[in-house]
Amino acid sequence: MKASNAPHAGAAPPGGFKNKVLSVLMNRPCLSFSATLFFALVIGALGLGLGGMSVDTEGWETRGTSLADRAIQYEVWRQGNFVLPIGTPLAMGRKEDNRRRARSLLMLEDPVGAAAFDVGLFDRHQSDTHDSEDDDAGIHGHGHSHGHSGGGRRLQQAYNPAPPAGGALKACAAPFFPTDGASMDYAGVDLVLVYYNAGDLWTPEGMASVCEAEDAIMSMSGYTTWCKPHAQACAGPAPDAAINPALASTYTPTNDGGDTYSRCIPPVSYTRALMEGAGLKACGEFRTNAAVPALLDLYRAEAVKCAVKYKARDPTDQCDQTQFDPRALNAGFGPDDTAVTATRSTFKMYANGKQDPYMEWLLKKHTKGKLDVGKKGVFKVAYSTSNGGLKDRAVDAALNRDMVLSGVAVLVVLCLMWAHTGSLLLTAGGLLQILLAFPSAVFFTTTILQIKFFPFLNFIGIFVIAGVGADDCFVLYDKWIQAKSRLPPGASAADVGAKCYWDATFAMFLTSVTTAAAFVSSAVIPIAPIRVFSIFMAIMIMFDYLYDITVFAACIAFQHRLLLAAEAAPGGGRSCSLLLLDFWGWMERRPGNKGSSTDPEQQQSAKAAAAAAAGGSPAPAAG
Numbered sequence: 094m095k096a097s098n099a100p101h102a103g104a105a106p107p108g109g110f111k112n113k114v115l116s117v118l119m120n121r122p123c124l125s126f127s128a129t130l131f132f133a134l135v136i137g138a139l140g141l142g143l144g145g146m147s148v149d150t151e152g153w154e155t156r157g158t159s160l161a162d163r164a165i166q167y168e169v170w171r172q173g174n175f176v177l178p179i180g181t182p183l184a185m186g187r188k189e190d191n192r193r194r195a196r197s198l199l200m201l202e203d204p205v206g207a208a209a210f211d212v213g214l215f216d217r218h219q220s221d222t223h224d225s226e227d228d229d230a231g232i233h234g235h236g237h238s239h240g241h242s243g244g245g246r247r248l249q250q251a252y253n254p255a256p257p258a259g260g261a262l263k264a265c266a267a268p269f270f271p272t273d274g275a276s277m278d279y280a281g282v283d284l285v286l287v288y289y290n291a292g293d294l295w296t297p298e299g300m301a302s303v304c305e306a307e308d309a310i311m312s313m314s315g316y317t318t319w320c321k322p323h324a325q326a327c328a329g330p331a332p333d334a335a336i337n338p339a340l341a342s343t344y345t346p347t348n349d350g351g352d353t354y355s356r357c358i359p360p361v362s363y364t365r366a367l368m369e370g371a372g373l374k375a376c377g378e379f380r381t382n383a384a385v386p387a388l389l390d391l392y393r394a395e396a397v398k399c400a401v402k403y404k405a406r407d408p409t410d411q412c413d414q415t416q417f418d419p420r421a422l423n424a425g426f427g428p429d430d431t432a433v434t435a436t437r438s439t440f441k442m443y444a445n446g447k448q449d450p451y452m453e454w455l456l457k458k459h460t461k462g463k464l465d466v467g468k469k470g471v472f473k474v475a476y477s478t479s480n481g482g483l484k485d486r487a488v489d490a491a492l493n494r495d496m497v498l499s500g501v502a503v504l505v506v507l508c509l510m511w512a513h514t515g516s517l518l519l520t521a522g523g524l525l526q527i528l529l530a531f532p533s534a535v536f537f538t539t540t541i542l543q544i545k546f547f548p549f550l551n552f553i554g555i556f557v558i559a560g561v562g563a564d565d566c567f568v569l570y571d572k573w574i575q576a577k578s579r580l581p582p583g584a585s586a587a588d589v590g591a592k593c594y595w596d597a598t599f600a601m602f603l604t605s606v607t608t609a610a611a612f613v614s615s616a617v618i619p620i621a622p623i624r625v626f627s628i629f630m631a632i633m634i635m636f637d638y639l640y641d642i643t644v645f646a647a648c649i650a651f652q653h654r655l656l657l658a659a660e661a662a663p664g665g666g667r668s669c670s671l672l673l674l675d676f677w678g679w680m681e682r683r684p685g686n687k688g689s690s691t692d693p694e695q696q697q698s699a700k701a702a703a704a705a706a707a708g709g710s711p712a713p714a715a716g
Contacts, residue, residue: 111595118643119590119650126647130529133640137532144539146547265327265344265354281480282451283321284310284440286464289423290472293432295389297379299471300364304376306466306474307360307438308339313463317343319451320357321441327354337375362438366416367392393431400427439479452478456486499556506559514570515676518655522648526640527562531555533640534633538625548622551629558633561608565601565641572597573649583657586650598642605638 118125140146288294288303310316320343327344329352334341343357359365367373371388379385399417404427423435444451455478458464467474477483503524511520531554538544576593577584612634615627652674659671671679 115590115594116587118594118646119585119587122586122647122651122654126644126651129640129643129647130525133529133533133644136536137529140534140536140539141532144535145545146535146539147545265329265331265356281478281482282442282444282448283479284442284455284464284476284483285437285479286310286440286466286474286476287435287437288467288472288474289435291434293434294436294472295363295393295433297385297389299433300367300385300389301376301379302468302471303362303364303436303438304368304379306468307362307364307440308337308376309466310438310440310464311339311343311357311360313458315454317345317357319442319444319454321443323356323358327356328352329354331356333374358441360438360440363392363416363418363421363436364438393433396422396426397428397431442478452482452486455483456490459483459487460490502556503559506563510563510566511676513567515678516652517673518652519566519570519645519648522645523563523566526566526644527555527559527637529640529644530558530562530633530637533636534629537632537636538629542628544625544628546621546625548625550622550626554626554630554633557630558637561605561634562637562641565605565638566645568601568604569597569641569645570649572600573653577653586653589653590646590650594646601638601641605634609634 286306288306290299293299294303311320326347331344331354332341340359343359344354345356347353347355367385367388368379370392371378371382371384373379373382373385395412396417399412400419400422402412403417403419421436422433426433442451455464459476464476465474507520507524510523511517514520534554535547539547572593573589577589580588580592609631612627612630616624616631618624618627655674656671656678659674671682
């Protein structure tokens with residue numbers, strides 16, 4: 094009996110188109126593989142390069158982690174002023190709910206990056222003649238005049254004694270004010286903490302707690318390495334560590350005698366200004382000093398007056414003198430609501446050309462929870478660097494950790510594919526089929542459907558399609574093995590394919606369509622990320638099906654040829670190449686294993702079949 098390239102009895106003869114497709118896939122698998130790969134790479138490159146997708150990570154960033162609760166929350170403060178087209182915060186006399194007022198700061202800040210200069214809107218009003226949309230550039234650009242004193246500097250004037258006569262070193266115990274150069278933040282590396290609560294932070298307990306939070310930051314190991322130093326050293330003794338250990342830790346001896354010190358610039362905040370105003374030496378004195386309540390009332394009354402003027406854009410010198418800073422007060426603060434539900438501290442930092450090591454140090458502090466200095470029942474805290482850089486680093490670090498876990502999931506799928514097929518070639522082909530589906534779906538979504546919004550949720554689709562794609566591979570592979578077992582030994586790839594290919598493709602088509610339809614049914618949900626994810630997944634599943642019946646099918650046909658050649662080689666199919674292509678078959682054929690064959694007649698038959706398959710002529714059947 095002869096084995097022919099025609100379908101065996103019992104198999105329905107394929108039509109003309111089907112026969113041509115099957116002939117190309119089975120007889121020219123390398124050509125089929127290369128053509129499909131080229132197609133997938135071209136449309137994938139077009140989708141990723143020219144599709145114009147805009148990756149959105151908001152859903153991922155607000156997933157309930159400490160990152161979302163702290164570092165991400167700072168972005169809500171920094172960009173949450175809800176700006177009108179004219180550049181005015183909605184909180185300025187507009188109708189707005191109390192919750193939104195409580196979580197925004199009074200001053201409109203640059204929503205793009207950090208302030209290069211620590212200045213306020215009063216100075217902008219006095220010095221700039223641009224319209225409101227250009228005001229931020231006037232403040233934060235390098236063209237701003239150094240002579241203007243801003244909101245941050247007004248708070249820093251709490252450390253502003255007259256310069257010592259004759260250039261002598263100032264005593265370390267004396268308050269001080271940094272120079273203009275020291276107050277700038279060109280790189281956006283200053284650490285900013287926002288404290289918020291539904292109650293009032295301008296109470297003795299609230300002030301003491303904020304002060305203690307600032308002390309906790311200054312006490313962190315490595316803080317003195319990265320803090321912004323004052324331009325001038327001071328003459329000892331340093332602050333008493335027994336009274337204020339946090340402040341004392343920021344003083345570093347600069348000579349062997351220990352009588353001259355370098356010192357970090359203290360936090361810029363209302364808390365430190367009030368400490369200097371009341372002559373307090375430690376945070377606990379906010380609770381014990383009898384003059385504090387009256388001083389707080391005085392500051393509050395002046396701040397209310399200045400808030401009214403600020404909202405009306407009516408600056409006066411009086412507000413400069415009272416150290417009013419709109420960036421350290423909540424947006425709803427004013428005559429109708431005098432409670433300070435939000436305030437902030439700015440820690441002047443200095444990367445000195447070593448921004449990466451500095452950010453890594455800060456990221457470690459965030460990871461260990463050292464920056465989470467909130468106090469239960471008093472306030473919560475949000476934080477980041479002034480340009481949001483810490484948030485970006487924290488997002489990247491968390492994303493890298495998640496990608497490692499996701500990589501492990503894909504590795505598990507690959508291990509299962511190898512365990513089922515015993516072939517490194519088919520495992521690699523299955524992985525390639527899965528990976529090609531993602532950029533192809535990006536192309537179809539962004540270029541054909543013109544959906545440019547690309548939620549981070551779509552990336553999860555890679556791991557969904559890994560499971561779906563592996564299932565398709567198993568279906569086609571199992572169909573192939575079953576068909577091969579029903580044919581005589583040495584049957585060609587065309588013979589096996591004619592027996593199983595179209596049955597397998599139809600079965601996979603039904604499962605792929607039903608799975609895609611399940612995702613499409615979720616596209617009616619009005620939530621944009623879920624809707625786009627549903628459409629994207631449906632498209633990716635169909636592309637995965639396309640590559641399974643082309644790329645993976647070509648790999649199976651090519652491997653079939655290699656196995657026939659390996660079995661015809663000396664050793665009767667126990668060569669090392671078989672170890673890579675059919676591990677379980679190689680194990681069975683080892684000498685001494687039950688089922689291994691060393692029959693010369695069977696080996697000769699296998700060789701003849703391999704030669705016939707390679708030459709395209711019919712091969713004699715075994716027996």
